[in-house]
Amino acid sequence: MNGEVDTRGDYLQAIRTLEHELPGRNSWMKDLRAAAAARVEAVGFPTVRDEAWKYTNLAALMRQRFLPIASAPSFANEQLERLLPDGLDTYRLVFVNGRLRADLSSPTLGNGEVASSLAQQLRDHPGALEPHLGRVLPDAIHSFAALNTASFVDGACVRLRAGATLERPIHLIYVGVPEALVQPRTLIIAQAGSRATIVEQYVGADGDRYFTNAVTEVVLEQGASIEHYRLQQESGRGFHIGGLYVRGEAQSSFTSHAIDLGGLLVRNDLQVALNAVGAVCTLNGLYVADGRQHIDNHTCIDHAKPGCTSREFYKGVLDGRARAVFSGRVVVQPDAQRTDAEQVNNNLLLSEDAEIDTKPELEIYADDVKCSHGATVGQLDLDQLFYLRARGVDDAAARDLLTFAFANEILQRLRLAPLRATLERLLTTRLLQGRGIRELELL
């Protein structure tokens, strides 16, 4: 036909071999999976001819034909310890190959709050999950998210009762395994007035090749508040397609911090539906890429009802032959009067071969609104460089210092101090003169 690899059949075939392992025996779960598989079959995987995938060519991923594997290779506690942010005291759940490893996880929460295996929750409390699982995802979803719905084996489920406040964050760690398709699924249900911080961390051993196809759904009922961190630190040869789909009810507040440091080919979809009056969301994002990394962030905020507020602030630093894509869509529906939406995307290009494609979009169907967006692409400010050079800082260190300052503006927004410190350290080690910067004792 057109020379493209059509892997639909391979994936659907592989799903069938997983049949016995798939969680949830209820008819609604089976229907959900069947509908998702039918969508994959009907639509196929996106290509650069799809507007939403225009700048992200998946040919390299499709050629690999990563398929699910049943048995997880060993993953020891020491390997895990290296990945954890220092001094972060959390309720921890570790998933290897998309399956919960109880031996690496910390004990579950008390007081009726739940943070546990999704498969187990589907077995024990299917009724609590049915209204939400797979329903936050929009119907016209791309085939990767549908594939996850059709064939996830396990993942995390967080349920917070009305009014509950979690003191410690919940930490979900997803470990990729070599040569496999790993499909973690996360469902977070925050009932009225509950509050929690949730950290999702995606990791893999350096040099490993694998494909993480993750989907997270978050439901915030009235007045609920969730601070969500997504740290993408996949292996430098790993593929990552991740979707975060959020529905916010009245007066709810959702904050996302999306940090992309790893992965060879990364695509993130972040969609927030502000579904009732007074819902608020804040999306912060930082992508730092070099080598041949490709990082694509597609965000969409749907102001469906009046009086909602959204703030979005994404920054990118690109070196080597890296390429990043940012597409930020803000939709204001016909009824959504008194909408207040702001979006900013700033990019720093450090090398001749780096590339950025950015597309901030506003789609507005109401008149009483305050919406703005801005996007910039540039290099380091020569005046600032001169200032540092005049004070005896050498050129390379001065450049790194300014680069760090540029990226750090996002990290400063993270409320979890231990996590912020860890990321600052990671960021400085990424810079050539990282040690030099620390020696300047400016940090």
Add this chain to the structure above:
Amino acid sequence: MATSNREVEELIGRQYRHGFTTLVEADSLPPGLNEDIIGALSAKKQEPAFMLEWRLKAYRHWLTMKEPKWAHVHYPPVDFQSIIYYSAPKSQKDRPKSLDEVDPKLLETYEKLGIPLKERELLAGVAVDAVFDSVSVATTFKDKLAELGIIFCSFSEAVQKYPDLVQKYLGSVVPYTDNFYASLNSAVFSDGSFVYVPKGVRCPMELSTYFRINASKTGQFERTLIVADEGAYVRYLEGCTAPMRDENQLHAAVVELVAMKDAQIKYSTVQNWYPGDEQGRGGIYNFVTKRGACRGDSARISWTQIETGSAITWKYPSVILEGDNSVGEFYSVALTNNYQQADTGTKMIHIGKNTRSTIVSKGIAAGHGQNAYRGLVKVLKGARDARNYTQCDSLLMGDKCGAHTFPYIEVKNPTAKVEHEATTSKISEDQLYYLRQRGLSAEDAVSMVVNGFCKEVFKELPMEFAVEAQKLIGVSLEGAVG
């Protein structure tokens, strides 16, 4: 799939075999589009062989294309086989005899815009004497231009008189393969304007199609080609503020600008074609391809557009910045009222070093109007120190309209500096209140606020055009705020 492909390929590969004799005799060609029609059209216009070949190549390419669907506009499908692609200009006896026979609504608008009486007759299509003032004025102008070596004539005339120039530049900016409507235009374009300004010549007057210096009537598939040779300067005005009487629903024009080293072209458009009635019935589909190429170093191309008419506007005047230090500018006001839809913007392609571009777009949506800005700023690898500044503002009036912004920014060079800013807001109640309090009527207050919003674009227009444009915005917004 395979069979239809083959059929298409056969069609494309088929050479033109027929004569045109019978068709040439007719006053207008039958509706529909095929190679016979194109052949007949070309023969009627007595075009040289290269033109016919080019048209046929374009037509064969067009057959392989699909109508674009990506724009943020909705309309019933256009039946390309029901369009008459050539008809002789209307004879005098079919036209209204005097202004008394013209639709009073149209006359009322002319009155508001302050159009001189004689021009009203021309615009309304009233049959006029051959000795009409502007014709003689036109002749004087033409003599003056000829002295300087400037060519300004209809496209048909240029094809006859300057085939070498036409062949050299036609399709060099917008190739016949460019897009669906550009290919269609390349195959069937009826007429348009041709301008050539020789080396170092500064065109002493603003060239305009409004004053009909090139007297011949242009149809729905216009083609304009403007070439400014090294160091030349020309300013071109297209369209007019007055609503034009026009029976054609589909307009697919192509405009190509070529600016050589140190040359400058300023192209201004005021588009006010029939937008349809209050219920959104009727109105012109305006699907236009406009592009300029800064071929030499330090060339400048500037587009200014005031888009208030048409049921659907789909146009992206663009600049390809090939020469080092070349400059591209785009200033736009697009207004949609009632059920009008506009998807308009620009493309700035930075290829040369130190190239600069500025984009200022003002969208105004009222009633059920849908107004989209769609733009691309592309900085290629070699474009060191490229600079772009983009500002898109939208003003909303009424809760049924929409304003959308779709900017694409692609940067492959680290020394480039690209900035994009967009805001969308409601027309300020405070400002309206302030003006009303000082005794202005609601409509005047709205008109004043909107004109302030558009000021940055209006100042790019020649003075008398700017004055008319301001009035036009007021007239176009009538009834938008109750």
